[in-house]
Amino acid sequence: MKRRRPIVAIDGPVGSGKSTVARELARELEFTHISTGAMYRAVAVAARDAGISDDAPDVEARLSSLLAAIDLRLDGDRVILGGRDISGKISTPEISDRASKLSALAVVRARMRELQRAAGRDGGIVMEGRDIGTVIFPDAEFKFFLDADAAVRAQRRFAQLGVRGGTDTREQVLADLQARDRRDRQRQLAPLKRADDAIAIDSTHLGVAQVVTRMRECVERARPGAKGLKPK
Numbered sequence: 001m002k003r004r005r006p007i008v009a010i011d012g013p014v015g016s017g018k019s020t021v022a023r024e025l026a027r028e029l030e031f032t033h034i035s036t037g038a039m040y041r042a043v044a045v046a047a048r049d050a051g052i053s054d055d056a057p058d059v060e061a062r063l064s065s066l067l068a069a070i071d072l073r074l075d076g077d078r079v080i081l082g083g084r085d086i087s088g089k090i091s092t093p094e095i096s097d098r099a100s101k102l103s104a105l106a107v108v109r110a111r112m113r114e115l116q117r118a119a120g121r122d123g124g125i126v127m128e129g130r131d132i133g134t135v136i137f138p139d140a141e142f143k144f145f146l147d148a149d150a151a152v153r154a155q156r157r158f159a160q161l162g163v164r165g166g167t168d169t170r171e172q173v174l175a176d177l178q179a180r181d182r183r184d185r186q187r188q189l190a191p192l193k194r195a196d197d198a199i200a201i202d203s204t205h206l207g208v209a210q211v212v213t214r215m216r217e218c219v220e221r222a223r224p225g226a227k228g229l230k231p232k
Helices: 018-029 036-049 059-068 093-102 106-119 132-136 150-163 170-186 208-220
Strands: 007-011 032-035 072-075 078-081 125-129 142-147 199-202
Touching: 007 018, 007 132, 007 208, 018 032, 018 036, 018 125, 018 208, 032 036, 036 059, 036 072, 036 078, 036 093, 036 106, 036 125, 059 106, 093 170, 106 125, 106 132, 125 132, 132 142, 142 208, 150 170, 199 208
Parallel strands: 007 125, 007 142, 032 125, 142 199
Antiparallel strands: 072 078
C-alpha cells in the first residue's frame, strides 16, 4: 500500500520506554504520536465506569455494546473519552492491569484494531504498542522492537508510579510487570513478539535520547536529509 507518509511502528513490553521514545521521535519527525496502550487503558476506564467486571461471564457481550458506541480519541497526550479528558486516570496500576486483561479479549482487540488502523491510515504517525508491527500495521515502513532487562523496566515503572503518588513497593512492581509480560507474550490473540523485520533495540543501558537518535537515523537513512521520508 502506498502512503503519502510512512508509518513508524514501535512494539515492546511494559517499562521499555516506548511511550517516551515514541513521543519524542514523533516530535522530531513532525509526525503524530499514537499510544495504543492509552487506548486500551481508556477502554478499561470505560468498562470500570460501566460496572463491567473483566471476569464476568457476560463480559464480552457487554463490552461489545460498550465498544460499538465508544467515543474515544487522542488529542496529543490527552485521552478524551465521551468528551471527558481522562488522561490523569489511565495510568494507575489498577487500570493498567485491567487493560492488560481486557486486551486479551477478541471483541476488544477487534474494535481497537479498527480504531488504530483508521488513525494511521494516511501515515505520518509513530504508533506504539505490543502488536503494531505484527498485526495492526504489518506493512509499516519502519518497525522497531524496544526491550530492556525486567529489573530495569521495573525500576523505571516504580519511579514513574512514585511520581504519580503510587504506593506499590519495587518488589510488587516487578512482580506485576513479570505477570503482565507473561500475559502479553502468551495470549492467543496478537501476542507480544518481535516482527521478523523489526529492528531490535535493547534500552537497558541507553537513555531516551540515544534510543530516539538510533530510530531517527534508521528512518532518515531511507532518504537522507528529507523531511517527508521515502516509504519503502
